[in-house]
Amino acid sequence: MAWSTRELAELAGTTVNTIRHYHRLGLLDEPERRYNGYKEYGVQDLVRLLRLRRLVELGMPLSQIGEVGTGGDSTPDALRQLDTELAARIERLQRARSDIAAILRDSAPADVPAGFESVAARLSEADSSIIHIYTQLYDEDAMTDLRHMVEADTDSIGDDIDALPPDADEETRQRLAERLAPILAQNLIDYPWLSDPVAHLSKTEHVTQQTFIDAVIELYNTAQLDVLHRASILAHEQLRIAREANGDD
DSSP: OOOOOHHHHHHHHHHHHHHHHHHHHHOOOOOOOOTTTTTOOOOOHHHHHHHHHHHHHOOOOOHHHHHTTTTTTTTTHHHHHHHHHHHHHHHHHHHHHHHHHHHHHHHOOOOOTOOOOOGGGGGOHHHHHHHHHHHHHHHHHHHEEEEEHHHHSSSSHHHHTTTTTTTOOOHHHHHHHHHHHHHHHHHHHHHHGGGGGGGBSHHHHHHHHHHHHHHHHHHSOHHHHHHHHHHHHHHHHHHHHHHHTOOOO
16 A cells, blocks of 8 residues: 555644655655655555654654654653653643633733732732732742732722822822831831842842842832832831830841
């Protein structure tokens, strides 16, 4: 029995282009041709093609199929490596499905930072953007703590800061800073690592600091930055007073 390229492709459940690609890579030998120049495949070609397809189904990269297909000494190691990669891929897919379920459950934007689906409605565009950047700068524990901070913040001050125009007056800035300061101070108490985050950094301290500075300058207007700066100073002062009152160092 002899088959044309199209017939072989249909029989093996693949495409003519795939067979031609295997020829170019040297994975499938070119068959003899008929008198009219058309390729003529036999049973051995079909078996070889089906073996190739089996390895592809397992997820084996084409670059490794030649060695694995011949049963070389590296075959077990290649299969173990492939199994590790597949396990990691499955984990990523399961995590993606879990994230999608959370997005649908909470009616959150599809591009919300992972883990922040339930609080997405509280995040301004700038806040969401900065959290996306944080995911590349801090470890998972830090991001979990950050989500808890957002969950615990029931004050509407986030909306007020988000709506603050660049030319906001002095009184408005100070009032917002004084509202925000206790929240920041409580975060510093609940999450001491905020004062020294080095242990939770995913990047170097220099890269983290420079990226943070660039991000906040780009994402927040001058009045918002002023409020954040004032609130930070006030929060640290409130924390110092509280510690002195408690006799802490």
